Amino acid sequence: MNHGNKKQVRVGMVGYKFMGKVHSHAYRDVPFYFEPEAVPVLQAIAGRNEAELKQTAAKLGWLSCETDWRRLIERDDIDLIDIVAPNHLHAEIAIAAAEGGKHILCEKPLAMTLEQAYRMRDAAKKSGVVHMLSHNYxxxxxxxxxxxxxxxxxxxxxxxxxxxxxxxxxxxxxxxxxxxxxxxxxxxxxxxxxxxxxxxxxxxxxxxxxxxxxxxxxxxxxxxxxxxxxxxxxxxxxxxxxxxxxxxxxxxxxxxxxxxxxxxxxxxxxxxxxxxxxxxxxxxxxxxxxxxxxxxxxxxxxxxxxxxxxxxxxxxxxxxxxxxxxxxxxxxxxxxxxxxxxxxxxxxxxxxxxxxxxxxxxxxxxxxxxxxxxxxxxxxxxxxxxx
CATH class of the missing domain: 3.30.360.10 (Dihydrodipicolinate Reductase; domain 2)
Structure with a gap:
């Protein structure tokens, strides 16, 4: 799809089960229904099971795979980290993403504890990245x-x-x-x-x-x-x-x-x-x-x-x-x-x-x-x- 001169947002998603499928669908369809000021690119998806990950990536339309989410943050071709992993991983991934200068979309609840939530918010604000929480309703x-x-x-x-x-x-x-x-x-x-x-x-x-x-x-x-x-x-x-x-x-x-x-x-x-x-x-x-x-x-x-x-x-x-x-x-x-x-x-x-x-x-x-x-x-x- 030709998006003209619009800014591209290259997404790196951590996780690929139920919410991974939902988020992938949203990224693919948003330019079809809306005229967003930037358009998402399904750049890379991360998960531990390499065989299952590659199969899912091919089905959902992701361009590449990583078996370690840290690689997504290290990559220069990723702008946004999307966290659909279990709750105990939210804080570590979000803080690392913020410190790496990546925008963040995180599934709910934000954290395991209030202390974690404060650290995630403070890290995102300190870095100046865009952050959003996936309360879809x-x-x-x-x-x-x-x-x-x-x-x-x-x-x-x-x-x-x-x-x-x-x-x-x-x-x-x-x-x-x-x-x-x-x-x-x-x-x-x-x-x-x-x-x-x-x-x-x-x-x-x-x-x-x-x-x-x-x-x-x-x-x-x-x-x-x-x-x-x-x-x-x-x-x-x-x-x-x-x-x-x-x-x-x-x-x-x-x-x-x-x-x-x-x-x-x-x-x-x-x-x-x-x-x-x-x-x-x-x-x-x-x-x-x-x-x-x-x-x-x-x-x-x-x-x-x-x-x-x-x-x-x-x-x-x-x-x-x-x-x-x-x-x-x-x-x-x-x-x-x-x-x-x-x-x-x-x-x-x-x-x-x-x-x-x-x-x-x-x-x-x-x-x-x-x-x-x-x-x-x-x-x-x-x-x-x-x-």
Whole structure:
């Protein structure tokens, strides 16, 4: 594809599984839908399994491979380091990338700990590189439109937010151990994995969170080690301890006085991506559900009696954020387009030299909430965020 004289951003990606596939697709498609100020080039991908890596690189369109992520940072033909590796690698890679003068896109959560998050943010700012955090759900047109309604005052003073992220993929106790279930590799369990998404959405839509009180539960405490067949009697297989939370809930107070109720779990049967929020204000309310991501439900208190109730807005009009770059009205978009929208902002940010939101500042703010929730579980009392 001919991109004329536009700046090229040569990407080096660390990791290549689920998120690697999603990010690769976004890089390839962003010039098709948008006119970004810079265009990505799939320069190199890094991973440990060389045979699998080469196969994946060929399928996804990457030009070269490296079996050591450090080589990506050493290479002069890489401008952006994209981190889709497990959480325990985020800080080391991001700090090395910043010190090497590379722009950074990092998967969520930003870090394993708040201390790591501070170091990552400080390294990125000190080096002056562009940094962004991959909280893709912000970039659904319906979520962006909800933000516009709130920011414009259409809902008035915000009273409260209810947010959930419900999954069910761990209900079977025979499901084997993986890195997301081990504290030394992931930091926290469902709280950091999917709870971080609804925290980021809440901060984006309603504002900063000042205090929290939470509860965390590990429902299945031991699981078969990886590589074991799915046995009807899992206790007979070699077992490992689950060292993170399976379910988490917490209450929150926002800096503007609004209250929040949050729940994240992997044990909510029938929910695949139950990422949902409802926000209530003095003049109206909005609801959103990721499993029906193109719709935003909107209610205004001053609607005439007899017609009051939630209306459903299909956010595919050209007037809706990002939607005009895709198809004619009513032709819906999907999960992958949230990443394309995010990458379009990242490319523009790199061209301009600024870090689009959500960036590492947002990652730190989210991490402060995660840390406060974890602390409150231990102290069994309300904890101030950021202290």
């Amino acid at each position: 912000r970039f659904a047109p319906a979520v962006q439109y909800a933000k516009q309604l709130i920011a414009s005052g259409r809902l008035g003073r915000i009273y409260h937010l209810r947010a959930t992220y419900l999954q069910d993929w761990l209900i079977d106790p025979r499901y084997p151990m993986e890195w997301r279930l081990q504290k030394e590799l992931t930091g926290s369990g469902v709280l950091g994995d999917i709870g971080s998404h609804i925290i980021d959405l809440a901060r984006f839509l309603v504002g900063g969170i000042s205090e929290v009180v939470g509860r965390m539960d590990t429902i299945v405490k031991r699981r078969p080690l990886p590589g074991q067949p799915m046995s009807e009697e899992p206790d007979r297989a070699p077992m490992g301890d689950v060292t993170v939370d399976d379910a988490c809930s917490f209450l929150a107070t926002f800096e503007n006085g609004a209250t929040g109720v949050f729940e994240a779990t992997r044990f909510a049967g029938g929910n695949r991506v139950g990422n949902r929020f409802e926000i209530n204000g003095e003049k109206g309310s909005v609801r959103w559900d990721m499993e029906n991501m193109n719709h935003l439900q909107v209610y205004f208190v001053d609607d005439e009696p007899g017609l009051q109730g939630f209306r459903t807005i299909l956010c595919t009009e050209a007037q809706h954020p990002f939607a005009g770059n895709y198809w004619p009205s009513g032709h819906i978009i999907g999960y992958e387009h949230t990443f394309i929208n995010l990458v379009s902002e990242l490319m523009n940010g790199i061209a301009r030299g600024d870090s689009p939101q959500p960036n590492f500042d947002d990652g730190v703010a989210n991490q402060e909430v995660l840390a406060a929730v974890e602390k409150s579980v231990i102290t069994k009392k309300w904890e101030t965020v950021g202290k």
